[in-house]
Amino acid sequence: MSDRKLLLLKSHQCSDGLTDDELNEVANHLELVEYETGEYAHHANDDIKNVNLIVQGRFRVSFMDRHGNSFLEKFLTRGDQFGAVAAALGEPLSASVNAEEPSITLKLDYKVALDLTKRIDVLRMNFAQSIARDYQSMVFGKKPRQRSAVIAVFRGSDVGHCSLTPRLVRRLKELGESPSVLSDRNDWEPIEGVPFRSLVEDDHHLAPDEIRRQVNQWSDSKRVFLDVDSSLDPDTAAIAVKMSVEVLWCVTPSDWKLAVEQLKAIESRAPGWRDKIHLVWLLEGDELCAPAAPELRALTKKSFQLSFSEPQPLQGRLLTNGFERIVHHLRGLCVGVALGGGAARGMAHLGVLKALEQSGIVVDMIAGTSAGAMTGVFYAANLDVDYSIERFVKDLRPPWLFRQMPAGNYWYLVYKYRMGQFDRMLRKYILDRRLEQMPVPTYTVTVDLVQGKAVVRSDGDAVHAITESINLPVLSTPICRDGRTLVDGGIINNIPADVLVSKGCNFVIAVSVTAKMEHEFARNRPDTPTGKMKSPWAIQTMLRSYVVQSSNMHSVGAQPADAVIEPDVTRFDLAEFMRTDELAAVGEQTTRDEVSEIKQLLSKMDDKLFPID
Numbered sequence: 001m002s003d004r005k006l007l008l009l010k011s012h013q014c015s016d017g018l019t020d021d022e023l024n025e026v027a028n029h030l031e032l033v034e035y036e037t038g039e040y041a042h043h044a045n046d047d048i049k050n051v052n053l054i055v056q057g058r059f060r061v062s063f064m065d066r067h068g069n070s071f072l073e074k075f076l077t078r079g080d081q082f083g084a085v086a087a088a089l090g091e092p093l094s095a096s097v098n099a100e101e102p103s104i105t106l107k108l109d110y111k112v113a114l115d116l117t118k119r120i121d122v123l124r125m126n127f128a129q130s131i132a133r134d135y136q137s138m139v140f141g142k143k144p145r146q147r148s149a150v151i152a153v154f155r156g157s158d159v160g161h162c163s164l165t166p167r168l169v170r171r172l173k174e175l176g177e178s179p180s181v182l183s184d185r186n187d188w189e190p191i192e193g194v195p196f197r198s199l200v201e202d203d204h205h206l207a208p209d210e211i212r213r214q215v216n217q218w219s220d221s222k223r224v225f226l227d228v229d230s231s232l233d234p235d236t237a238a239i240a241v242k243m244s245v246e247v248l249w250c251v252t253p254s255d256w257k258l259a260v261e262q263l264k265a266i267e268s269r270a271p272g273w274r275d276k277i278h279l280v281w282l283l284e285g286d287e288l289c290a291p292a293a294p295e296l297r298a299l300t301k302k303s304f305q306l307s308f309s310e311p312q313p314l315q316g317r318l319l320t321n322g323f324e325r326i327v328h329h330l331r332g333l334c335v336g337v338a339l340g341g342g343a344a345r346g347m348a349h350l351g352v353l354k355a356l357e358q359s360g361i362v363v364d365m366i367a368g369t370s371a372g373a374m375t376g377v378f379y380a381a382n383l384d385v386d387y388s389i390e391r392f393v394k395d396l397r398p399p400w401l402f403r404q405m406p407a408g409n410y411w412y413l414v415y416k417y418r419m420g421q422f423d424r425m426l427r428k429y430i431l432d433r434r435l436e437q438m439p440v441p442t443y444t445v446t447v448d449l450v451q452g453k454a455v456v457r458s459d460g461d462a463v464h465a466i467t468e469s470i471n472l473p474v475l476s477t478p479i480c481r482d483g484r485t486l487v488d489g490g491i492i493n494n495i496p497a498d499v500l501v502s503k504g505c506n507f508v509i510a511v512s513v514t515a516k517m518e519h520e521f522a523r524n525r526p527d528t529p530t531g532k533m534k535s536p537w538a539i540q541t542m543l544r545s546y547v548v549q550s551s552n553m554h555s556v557g558a559q560p561a562d563a564v565i566e567p568d569v570t571r572f573d574l575a576e577f578m579r580t581d582e583l584a585a586v587g588e589q590t591t592r593d594e595v596s597e598i599k600q601l602l603s604k605m606d607d608k609l610f611p612i613d
Helices: 002-010 020-028 084-089 110-119 121-140 164-174 208-217 234-243 256-267 271-276 322-330 343-358 371-380 385-395 408-418 421-430 462-469 497-502 538-558 577-605
Strands: 031-035 040-042 050-056 058-064 070-077 095-099 103-109 150-155 180-183 196-198 224-229 246-251 277-282 302-306 335-339 365-369 442-448 453-457 479-481 484-488 507-511 563-565
Touching (some): 058 271, 084 121, 164 224, 224 234, 234 256, 234 271, 246 271, 271 277, 335 343, 371 462, 385 421, 385 577, 442 462, 442 497, 462 479, 497 507
Parallel strands (some): 150 224, 335 365
Antiparallel strands (some): 031 103, 040 095, 058 095, 479 484
16 A cells, blocks of 8 residues: 555655655555545535545535535545645635545645645655645636546447547657556557557456556656547446546547447446546548537536548648647646727737737637637638638628718628627538537627626527627627527627636637727727817717727726737728738737747747747
C-alpha cells in the first residue's frame, strides 16, 4: 500500500519538485481513500480537519446556503484538493463533496500538513499555488489550465482511427513533453524517446493492478496514453476508462452507431464517466461536419472533429485544425472568440476570424450576438471565409428598385426581415445543420421577451439560431417559438465573452465593432446649428440607438476577455451589408496589427504552443 501511495502522490501536482526523501516523508503520513460513484467525501457543514488530494476520478462540490440549498457547483479532478482552507480557518466546510465516478483521494491531517509545509519549502509553494488556482476559478470564473495526465484513446480498425495516438504523441514531444504509451496494438511503430509497453502479454490483457502499477511508474512523464481497440469487451473497456482522466473515443460517420452500445455498456458501470468521454469524429476531405448522432452525443461530454485531408474547394480549415484543438484541450488551453453585434459593421468579424486562422491562432470555441452570431455560425459551418464574404456581398446587395429609394438600404433590410428571406438565404449554405454538428462549439445569444432574459443557444437548427439572434425589434416582429418570444441578443449581451468563460474558455478574445462610434448621425454633428439639423428616418434612429446602447455596454461585455479587437468601421453605414468585403478587410488588417500582442498573452499560458520569436 505504501508503494501505491507514493506512486499516486507523484501523480499529484503538489508533489512537483519534491526530492525522493521528501516524497517518502509525505507519503508516510497519507491515508488512501477510495470512493464509489455517488459516495460522499464530505457532507455540508461538517467539520473538516484534513487536506484531501484528488489522485483519481472526479468530485462534485456543491456549496450550500444557510437553508441547505445549493447555490454554486464546481467539479474537482485529479490534481485538485479540497479541505485546506476550511481546515486552516477551523470552520465547517459549507459544501458537500461527492464522487461523480470511482475516485481516490490521499488524505492528510491538516496539522501534519502544516508541519510538513513549514519544513518543506517546495511543498508549501505547491499548496499555495493550488489554493490560488482555486480562488481564481471561484472569483474570476476562469477555468485554470489543467493537463490530462492519463488519456485513453479508443480507436477503430481503419487507418484514421489507428493514427491518432501516434500523431498526438509526436506532437506533444514537439512541445517538450515526454509521453509514454500502453497499447494493445500488435503493429505499434516505436517512437524515439517514448517508453512503450504492450497491454497484451501471452495473449491476455494485463491485469488491472499491473496496468495501474505501470501507469503510476510512469507518473514522472506527466502524460500516459492507453491506446486500446474500441471493440474491447465492456469490462476491460471500463478498466481503461476508470484509470483515465480523459477518454478520446474515435468514430467515423460510417461506424458511429457501433459506439452507442459500447458506451451504454460502459456508462451502466459508472454514469459519471460520461463527463470525461469525448468523441473524436474522423472525417474525410469532402465532409463538412459530423452527423447529428444525438444518441451518441448524449453519452459523451464534448466532441472534436478533424480530418487529415486538405480541405476541398469552398471549405474552411476547421477540420484540418481539429487535431490542434485536441492538443489545446490536452494541454489545458481553450481559446474562445466572442463576436459582438453591430448590424452591417459586424461583417468585419469575418476578416478577424480569417486573420486569426492565418496567424496560427486556432479557435476552440465561438460565441456570437446578432451579426456576430451570423458570421460566427458561417465560420463554424466550415465554409471558406472568402467564399462567405463573396456570398454576403452578392446576397445582401439591394435590388435596383431599393437602390433608387431614399434610405433604400434600410427599407431593403425591413423587406428581408418581414418576408422571412434571411432564413432562405442562410439555409442555401448551412442547409439543415444543427449547432451541435459544427466542427467548433458555437453559441448564439438572443433575448426572450417572455421571461425577459438572454437565451444562449448551443444546439438546435443553426439557421434558427442566427435568425433569432439577428432579429432586430421594429425591423422585424419577434420570433415566437417554444414558449419564447425572441429578439436580437444585443439588447442584453452584445459581446458574449462571459458565455465563453462559463463554458470553460480560459483565454477569450472579444471582438467589438461598436467600441468606436462616430460623432455624427443623419448628417448631424455636435457643431451643426439647430436650423440646419436633419431629421433622421425612424429606421435610422432605431439602428443608431442600438449602436449607442452597444457602445455604452462595451466595457461590460468585454470585461471577461483577455484580449479585445476593435476594428474601426465607423465610416460604414449600419445597413451597408453589400460592403462586406471592405468591412472584412478592415477586420483582417486590425487583427493582423493585434496578433503579436495576442500571441504574447497566449505565450504566458503556454509558451510551447505559442513561442515568442
